[in-house]
Amino acid sequence: MINGQSRVYAAVLSPVVDGGQYSIRRVVDQWINVEARIICDGHEVIQAAIQFKPLDSKEWKEHRIWSKAEDLWGGRFQVESQGMWVYRVCGWVDHGLSWREGLLKKAQDGQFVKTELNDGIPILESIMKLYKSDKSTVTYLKKLIVLIRDETKYKEALTGVLSNELQHILYTCPEKKFLSHSKEYLVYVDRKKALFSAWYEFFPRSASPETGKHGTFKDCQEILPRVKEMGFDVLYFPPIHPIGEVNRKGKNNATTANPADVGSPWGIGSKLGGHDAIHPELGTLQDFKELIAAAKEMDIEIAMDLALQCAPDHPWVKDHPTWFKWRSDGTVQYAENPPKKYQDILPIYFETDDWKALWEAIRDVTLYWIKQGVTIFRVDNPHTKPFVFWEWLIAEVKKVHPDIIFLSEAFTRSALMYHLGKIGFTQSYTYFSWKNSKYDLINYMNELTSGTTAEIFRPNFWPNTPDINTFPMQNGNQSLYMQRIFLAATLSSSYGIYGPAYEMLIHEAMPGKEEYYRSEKYEIYHWDWEARNPLTMIITMLNRIRQNHPALQETNNWENCPVQNEHLIAYYKQNDEGTDKILCVVNLHPFERQTGNLQAPLHRIGVHPGQQFVVQDLISGNSWIWSQEWNYVALDPGMPFHLFHVRG
């Protein structure tokens, strides 16, 4: 229904994702910077505000916004609790300010404005009602009205009306007559860990202190102190379900397994059970729950792998044959990416007419593990299952468990990765692993931290995974491993490693492939869980610094800093309040010392050229006093970075 008296047109320009079709994402206490178009016919003074509230709250909160440029308004608000929030802008003709401004212009022009003063009395009377609980303002306004009415007090009345005090009164508590609202837009607010998390992945079956023995959840419990010491707060396990025996893969991904081969944990399901069961050699459900509880004591959350695929002997194949695609020869369709074949894996047939029961079964599996204490799911290849399904599943889960985090493991085209973000995934793996040059790193960070992507996609940077052993890493020395984890941990507020392979510098590869030789995916490893080395020390320091520095607890605050050397990259981050300022410099050359001049972002640091500021390296403890915009830096491969805390 039109209100024909509403003259202002108010529209949110940003953040808006696909015309408002998808919510933007924040975590609790984050700010949202809003740009709006607020326009009106005529020449009167208009004012505007941003309004926001939790979706199910009845009362809107409101902050005033201000004109940033011609017809462009800006402002911001903070989301204080988890769940769905909603925001909009509104605008109005400010009759009080318009009256005062017209009067001011005429007075400056030397016109006699007695009538104009009188015109304002009804406005002042309306404003007075809005201030009824503020006695001093009411008194002020009453006096002013008396002055205006007094024929002998023209000058005093004019002075009163043109005072800054009245301007302040009119601005602060306006009569918002004929208010116009924009469309409403949604923000989904997660808990803080959705944005800030340090992940450690290991295979629980490699957790045994004894060589050749299958690790158990009880063994994992013994490893928790090491994970805690290094500072990780998410512990992610590959699938813990029974492993298929039919067409099981052997060591090094061999098509035929030996009887002793343990198989890939991603080949889920056997006569021992499916997605809701635990591989017996790992222990019992009770063991798993105890492990979750022990981890929780240390502020570590267990992330479970949600890999929606089945080994040929998964119970679902018998119990729900229509959930799989049957071929003309009476067999079930196995996974293919022609001409490649994966006979150990049956994809779920999401086009089944029985899709509703299928969806519900997967939801029930998810809820079952949540009930056992799982709070995070790392979702295997979500881009090979329908988007509509994920959108539904994540919404169903978050409706009852808003704390749950879903990490998307979609290594695919960016349009699909970002779409998975839009439809609900909390975080996503990225192509960081393959961004090695300064040029690639800067470009990728710009892509991730700007535009729509910044609003709906939270990156999680992994230098390695059991599937990713990049060519540079295969040829890498300790400097490269230090450099890559430093980049991951400081560029992105969420990052992770597959360990202990990473900190042990394991990098033997299948020839010509970016895969590990004798991948832990297909066999049990024995690790020295007691070992410490320079890399574990750096990881420990990095995670501690990340905990203490809010600037490192978000990603979109990333800003590149020019350095005159193609092997040196530098970037700056500060938190929203500007109380924490971090400057990182990294030598990307693993073998040679690099030097160069770095342009410090003085306008962000809050100093003028010539003014001193301190940069203290949080790793080495060394401090430098800089006072210029361009500053000399030198980094050796032995310690290839500075993590500067900047103080003005």
Next chain:
Amino acid sequence: MINGQSRVYAAVLSPVVDGGQYSIRRVVDQWINVEARIICDGHEVIQAAIQFKPLDSKEWKEHRIWSKAEDLWGGRFQVESQGMWVYRVCGWVDHGLSWREGLLKKAQDGQFVKTELNDGIPILESIMKLYKSDKSTVTYLKKLIVLIRDETKYKEALTGVLSNELQHILYTCPEKKFLSHSKEYLVYVDRKKALFSAWYEFFPRSASPETGKHGTFKDCQEILPRVKEMGFDVLYFPPIHPIGEVNRKGKNNATTANPADVGSPWGIGSKLGGHDAIHPELGTLQDFKELIAAAKEMDIEIAMDLALQCAPDHPWVKDHPTWFKWRSDGTVQYAENPPKKYQDILPIYFETDDWKALWEAIRDVTLYWIKQGVTIFRVDNPHTKPFVFWEWLIAEVKKVHPDIIFLSEAFTRSALMYHLGKIGFTQSYTYFSWKNSKYDLINYMNELTSGTTAEIFRPNFWPNTPDINTFPMQNGNQSLYMQRIFLAATLSSSYGIYGPAYEMLIHEAMPGKEEYYRSEKYEIYHWDWEARNPLTMIITMLNRIRQNHPALQETNNWENCPVQNEHLIAYYKQNDEGTDKILCVVNLHPFERQTGNLQAPLHRIGVHPGQQFVVQDLISGNSWIWSQEWNYVALDPGMPFHLFHVRG
């Protein structure tokens, strides 16, 4: 309601205005180029189409679209009738093509694909049903199925399945299982004149052949042949209503009028009537209707001025006092832009509580004139009346009279001008009048013909109006006047002039202002309506060429062509079918010959460097044969342009 089997996500990326909040604009028979995101989980072949229809039609038409880049699809459609149309994209997993492609990859890999061939039989049977009226295809498919079933014909069956013929059959008539649709978007389709029009403005009261006599509609009728001869198809009159007598303005905008002064036609309303009346000295309603009819005979439409403001003696002031703002001294608020005052004009008070009656009265006035034969309204200062009002008024009118055209005379900030386009104005005046340098012209054309603006804003270029006599024009010679009208008529498919001031090179100005001295707004002029000169000749030629060349009948097809001279501007236009190609070159220096090298858009012309093509100047008749990308041009101020018709 979700269909869980729909795996494709389909979204229109462009054209989309404000997330679909506003319709885009086209005229009948124009094309719409659509970009879409079509993505799907997995690796199967997907296909997509654009669907479109008049909003009130039940049946969607459909064109296939194609993949332009990774996950980006493109296609186009044509709107064939006036009114609101709707479009959307849709996508589906093409099971037929996916089957054939998987089979092809395996066959190329040397695999034995007997089972895969059999897997396709149900697919081929489904496709056969879709072709049931096409006997030869049905026979072809039947034979292929027989081959596949025949154990001895493996090779023949494989050859048949991998044939281009089957590819074509599968592509052309797919089984669109589990189709996904995007959101729907609107296109408002106007008649052709909305985009292509040549306007001529004169004051009917200056139409008398006798000096000092008030012109009449009958006099105007005598001038129609001249307007027709010059090739204009819209004749726009300043307001024809009774002119206010209270606070009437005198010559040269003097605050006090002499009794003989005729006043400004924009000071509307007196005891003789308001917006629905005719100024008696111009003639009767019958005279006006006869003029409209006579103009129509010559394919000229009369545009009426819709100026929603009142002289102090307008009947509405007495009859509807609440439609005006009353001041504390008992007077009605006159127009102000502090400190400036316009006592002859009372703005309508759109914030009135009686706004519904006000809106309806204005709608009734508009419909009244439409009933008398008016088809076009030039709306005076729409940006000083509420947007919601215009949105409603234009929709109300177009609901019953889709032919009506509204030209917005909003000289204000671009955000407001473009918003008026979004809410329904058919055309708009522009800042062309002040774009004189090559740099400004190119920038402005880029702004108008790209992004959202191109979709919702149809420019109308005026070198002059009764209000606009720019500084360059004040100092202009015949060359400048030729140049400016050439630019207006060829850059924009809609343009206009205020005549005969323009073609008579009238340019005496109020000192220091961009206004005419002794403006025709405040007095009656006498013109020699029989006069012809080089300028009228050029105008006549330009309008005839515009009529014959569809490339000049749209604006968004504008493309800049580089020329190595800052005083030479060149641009290229071709129609959508590519059958008409126009290249314009203009010397922007009114006093000196300019020469330079021009880069012809060979890729658009459709020739290779070295290949000959002809450029024929449609003004001079001279032809050149060019064969290179860069070509020498030279233009004298005497004839400061080429209007080349390009033929490959």
